[in-house]
Every structure is written in C-alpha cells, then in structure tokens.
Amino acid sequence: MEHESISRSEAKALGRKRYFTGKPCKRGHVAERQVPNGNCCECKRSYDLAYDRANRERLLAYFRARYAANKDKWVSYYRARCERIAAARREEAQAGTIPVMADSRDIERRCAPSRPPT
Ligand SMILES: [Zn+2]
Numbered sequence: 166m167e168h169e170s171i172s173r174s175e176a177k178a179l180g181r182k183r184y185f186t187g188k189p190c191k192r193g194h195v196a197e198r199q200v201p202n203g204n205c206c207e208c209k210r211s212y213d214l215a216y217d218r219a220n221r222e223r224l225l226a227y228f229r230a231r232y233a234a235n236k237d238k239w240v241s242y243y244r245a246r247c248e249r250i251a252a253a254r255r256e257e258a259q260a261g262t263i264p265v266m267a268d269s270r271d272i273e274r275r276c277a278p279s280r281p282p283t
Contacts, residue, residue, distance in 0.1 A: 168197060176200050 168185035176184035183197040183206065190196065190205035197206045217224060232239055 173198070173200060173203060 168187075170187050171179075171181070171184045172186065173184045176182075177200050182200055184200055185197045187195060190198070190208055192205070192208055194205050194207035196208075198204060199206060199209070
C-alpha cells in the first residue's frame with residue numbers, strides 16, 4: 166500500500182490521525198503511525214489481535230453481558246439501521262443508480278433479529 170510521506174507534526178497540523186514517514190518501526194514494519202503517540206499501526210494491529218486471542222472468552226462474555234443488558238436498544242438500533250439501508254437502496258433503485266433487485270426485502274430479513282424482542 167502506498168502512503169504519502171508526511172511528518173508527525175505536519176499530520177498533526179492537518180488534523181490527521183495518522184502519519185507516514187517510510188521509516189521502519191522497531192519491529193521492521195514500514196507502516197503508518199498514530200499521531201498522538203507515534204505508535205506503529207501494524208504493531209498495534211498485531212498487539213490488538215494477540216490481545217483479542219488471549220482474552221477471547223473474557224471479551225465474549227463481556228460483549229454478551231453488554232448485549233443482554235441492552236438488548237432492546239440493540240434490537241431497535243439494528244432495526245433502524247436496516248430500515249435506513251433498505252430505504253437508501255430503494256431510493257438508489259428508483260434513481261436508477263443500481264439495478265432494481267428483489268433483495269431489499271432480503272436485507273430486511275437478514276438484518277432482522279432471529280427472535281422477536283420480548
Ligand atoms: Zn511496527
């Protein structure tokens with residue numbers, strides 16, 4: 166992937182979140198870095214991945230608990246999101262920017278929660 170070279174201070178002045186110098190990090194990644202702390206994005210990605218793997222059960226339990234506690238909110242959020250997507254699709258289909266397909270109902274069905282909210 167090509168990145169334009171931009172120094173951290175330039176990126177900061179432009180309000181960017183990342184910058185790229187072309188110099189490898191201490192682990193040898195030639196990748197973008199984060200403006201606030203100068204950390205290599207590639208290092209962060211592998212760190213995050215390792216963290217997720219190491220804490221998989223704990224994270225899953227956490228997300229499940231959060232979901233259970235806010236289930237109604239999630240359900241209405243996903244419903245609203247599906248409706249937005251379906252409406253946008255219908256509009257695009259009407260405007261002729263995408264071919265008319267019978268799948269807007271498909272999307273609604275796919276996005277719908279598998280069980281109705283109680
Ligand atoms: Zn790195």
